[in-house]
Amino acid sequence: MTATRFVGKSIWIIVMSVLAFLMLYPFLFSLLAGLNTKAEFSNMGAVLLPLPQTPVFSNFTFMFTPSGIRPFINTVLRTGWYTVLVSLIAVLFGYVMARYEFKGKKFVLGMIIATQLIPAVLTLIPGFVMVARLPFLGGNNWMGVGGKGLINNPVILYLRLDFTYLLWVFLFMQSTRSLPRAFEESAEIEGCGFWQTIFRIIIPLQKPIIAVIAVNVALATWNDWLIPFMYINKVQYSTLPAYIGTLTAALQSFGDKDYPKLFAMSTVAILPPALIFMFLQKYIIQGIASAGVKG
Amino acid sequence: MNNLSVMGVKPQKTLPRATREARRAYKIIIPILVYMCFWGLIPLVLGLGLGFVEFNGLSAAPKFVGLKNYIDFFTTGEYLTLLWRQAWLGFLCLSLNIVLSFIVGLSLNVKSRIRGLYRTSVYVPSIAAVSITTAVFVALLDPYSGGLNKMLEAVGMAPVVWNYSQFWMVFWIAVFYVWRSLGPAAIIWLGGLQSIDPALYEAADVDGANFVQKVRYITVPGLKFVAGYIFLTGIIGVMQMFDVVMFISKGNPYGMTDVLMYRIYRDGIVNFNMGMAGASSTILGIITVIFALIYLKFFFFKKED
Numbered sequence: 031m032t033a034t035r036f037v038g039k040s041i042w043i044i045v046m047s048v049l050a051f052l053m054l055y056p057f058l059f060s061l062l063a064g065l066n067t068k069a070e071f072s073n074m075g076a077v078l079l080p081l082p083q084t085p086v087f088s089n090f091t092f093m094f095t096p097s098g099i100r101p102f103i104n105t106v107l108r109t110g111w112y113t114v115l116v117s118l119i120a121v122l123f124g125y126v127m128a129r130y131e132f133k134g135k136k137f138v139l140g141m142i143i144a145t146q147l148i149p150a151v152l153t154l155i156p157g158f159v160m161v162a163r164l165p166f167l168g169g170n171n172w173m174g175v176g177g178k179g180l181i182n183n184p185v186i187l188y189l190r191l192d193f194t195y196l197l198w199v200f201l202f203m204q205s206t207r208s209l210p211r212a213f214e215e216s217a218e219i220e221g222c223g224f225w226q227t228i229f230r231i232i233i234p235l236q237k238p239i240i241a242v243i244a245v246n247v248a249l250a251t252w253n254d255w256l257i258p259f260m261y262i263n264k265v266q267y268s269t270l271p272a273y274i275g276t277l278t279a280a281l282q283s284f285g286d287k288d289y290p291k292l293f294a295m296s297t298v299a300i301l302p303p304a305l306i307f308m309f310l311q312k313y314i315i316q317g318i319a320s321a322g323v324k325g
Numbered sequence: 326m327n328n329l330s331v332m333g334v335k336p337q338k339t340l341p342r343a344t345r346e347a348r349r350a351y352k353i354i355i356p357i358l359v360y361m362c363f364w365g366l367i368p369l370v371l372g373l374g375l376g377f378v379e380f381n382g383l384s385a386a387p388k389f390v391g392l393k394n395y396i397d398f399f400t401t402g403e404y405l406t407l408l409w410r411q412a413w414l415g416f417l418c419l420s421l422n423i424v425l426s427f428i429v430g431l432s433l434n435v436k437s438r439i440r441g442l443y444r445t446s447v448y449v450p451s452i453a454a455v456s457i458t459t460a461v462f463v464a465l466l467d468p469y470s471g472g473l474n475k476m477l478e479a480v481g482m483a484p485v486v487w488n489y490s491q492f493w494m495v496f497w498i499a500v501f502y503v504w505r506s507l508g509p510a511a512i513i514w515l516g517g518l519q520s521i522d523p524a525l526y527e528a529a530d531v532d533g534a535n536f537v538q539k540v541r542y543i544t545v546p547g548l549k550f551v552a553g554y555i556f557l558t559g560i561i562g563v564m565q566m567f568d569v570v571m572f573i574s575k576g577n578p579y580g581m582t583d584v585l586m587y588r589i590y591r592d593g594i595v596n597f598n599m600g601m602a603g604a605s606s607t608i609l610g611i612i613t614v615i616f617a618l619i620y621l622k623f624f625f626f627k628k629e630d
Contacts, residue, residue, distance in 0.1 A: 042435060049429070050446035053504065056461035057449070063464070072470050076479030080472070122353050132347035138354060145365065147621060149613035151565045151586060153365065155593030155602040156372035159382050193365040224349060253454035256568070260594055275456030281463045282575045289464055296457045303452045311445070315512060
């Protein structure tokens with residue numbers, strides 16, 4: 031290695047390390063701040079990282095006491111539900127679109143693509159109005175007047191299924207199209223029905239693409255703070271990122287701010303996506319390009 | 326038929342394969358699509374109607390007011406200012422991100438054993454929810470107890486009340502946006518760079534092309550597709566961005582960093598002025614759809630050439 035190349039490489043390493051530190055800094059900050067007591071954090075001098083004199087874990091352990099664990103449990107349940115549901119829909123819907131011929135298939139395909147172009151802004155507020163005005167629910171009469179509909183009802187976090195999920199159907203369809211039919215044909219000769227073909231042949235063969243779908247849906251659901259933030263205002267029904275969102279929004283106003291507790295919560299909320307990312311990185315990277323199709 | 330009865334199989338009407346497949350397909354697709362339409366299509370139609378009424382979203386019935394909300398949007402000036410700010414703030418964030426992510430993408434295109442580590446750390450911010458990571462920015466920017474001002478004081482500089490300055494709030498919004506969106510864009514640039522056939526550069530070397538010519542005639546054309554992708558999906562994103570603004574600046578100081586999307590959110594969810602929220606949503610939505618259609622044209626129907 032020549033001298034200039036060595037210098038160039040060293041500069042590259044220094045610059046990239048600084049960049050990496052800056053990118054990870056908020057996470058380090060959040061982890062360390064969570065280990066402080068409230069008093070210690072607010073008296074912190076001019077330091078880059080809020081290292082505590084003696085780390086306290088009460089902020090973290092609070093999250094796993096009966097009064098603090100509900101948002102975490104809700105997030106886990108919601109993420110699990112959507113991951114399984116959307117993956118299953120993507121497999122069934124995508125398989126049928128890839129292999130079966132039927133009237134209206136072109137229309138459905140056109141619909142899948144067209145719905146990806148609907149910007150979120152068009153349905154954000156009307157969706158809220160609709161949920162508030164659902165007839166017969168939450169004290170509403172048949173006209174949808176009188177009560178609050180499903181606002182502030184935890185069920186709403188599990189019911190919504192909008193067009194954005196059709197993206198994963200599209201992805202599964204594309205990947206099944208490139209799969210040779212021979213496997214399914216021999217399975218059919220052996221007497222496999224539709225469901226057996228799906229569960230014994232298609233799902234095992236399509237594990238990589240299902241992983242892409244599941245990982246991306248899981249991440250998106252875990253990080254979806256907006257829907258619970260809009261529809262739920264009780265901590266017990268909320269999810270972790272949404273609850274942290276209400277605390278973050280409240281930081282701008284005057285009053286008592288418990289930063290260490292907030293950051294302990296943030297750290298716990300970041301941990302599952304970080305673990306998913308660490309171990310399933312390649313599936314996320316594969317999903318970037320396809321997720322960009324969303325309007 | 327007789328053979329089957331002999332074998333003990335109940336004779337049944339066997340439909341042609343095509344019919345069976347079609348029935349199976351409908352059984353699966355129709356329930357899913359109908360359910361999705363409930364959550365997707367009704368709000369869409371409702372939203373178009375919402376702009377023509379005055380409605381608090383609660384008990385009182387919506388009152389038809391014709392084009393009043395749309396006229397207000399274009400005549401009060403307030404909403405046009407917010408739309409314009411959404412556009413320039415978004416464009417500022419996006420262009421910074423495109424330039425910086427390209428530089429990072431180039432830097433990651435170096436052969437090294439620790440490259441994976443850098444790639445991971447650049448990507449990590451985008452996998453955490455905005456509501457969580459903005460908390461750190463807000464804590465650092467706290468004018469009294471924030472770490473940033475303490476550091477400024479420590480090096481002998483005057484502390485800055487960040488929230489009182491439009492410039493600094495825009496600056497920090499842009500910093501947060503770039504911090505969060507850098508990774509995915511850099512990875513896409515990197516993918517684009519790596520998909521360029523190295524043989525092209527070798528051929529250029531043989532022909533005696535210099536560095537600028539190689540960039541001009543090989544790298545830039547090779548990245549056209551990727552650039553369009555990043556730019557158009559980015560525009561669609563920033564035209565609807567409000568979470569960063571909401572958490573970092575709350576539109577302050579004095580609404581000078583407020584954007585249209587945040588106003589729509591407040592009109593709808595906080596102030597229950599559903600009519601105005603519906604009208605502004607429709608306008609912003611149409612603008613976004615135009616960008617989305619350009620994107621679709623660019624991506625799905627340009628592949629032949």
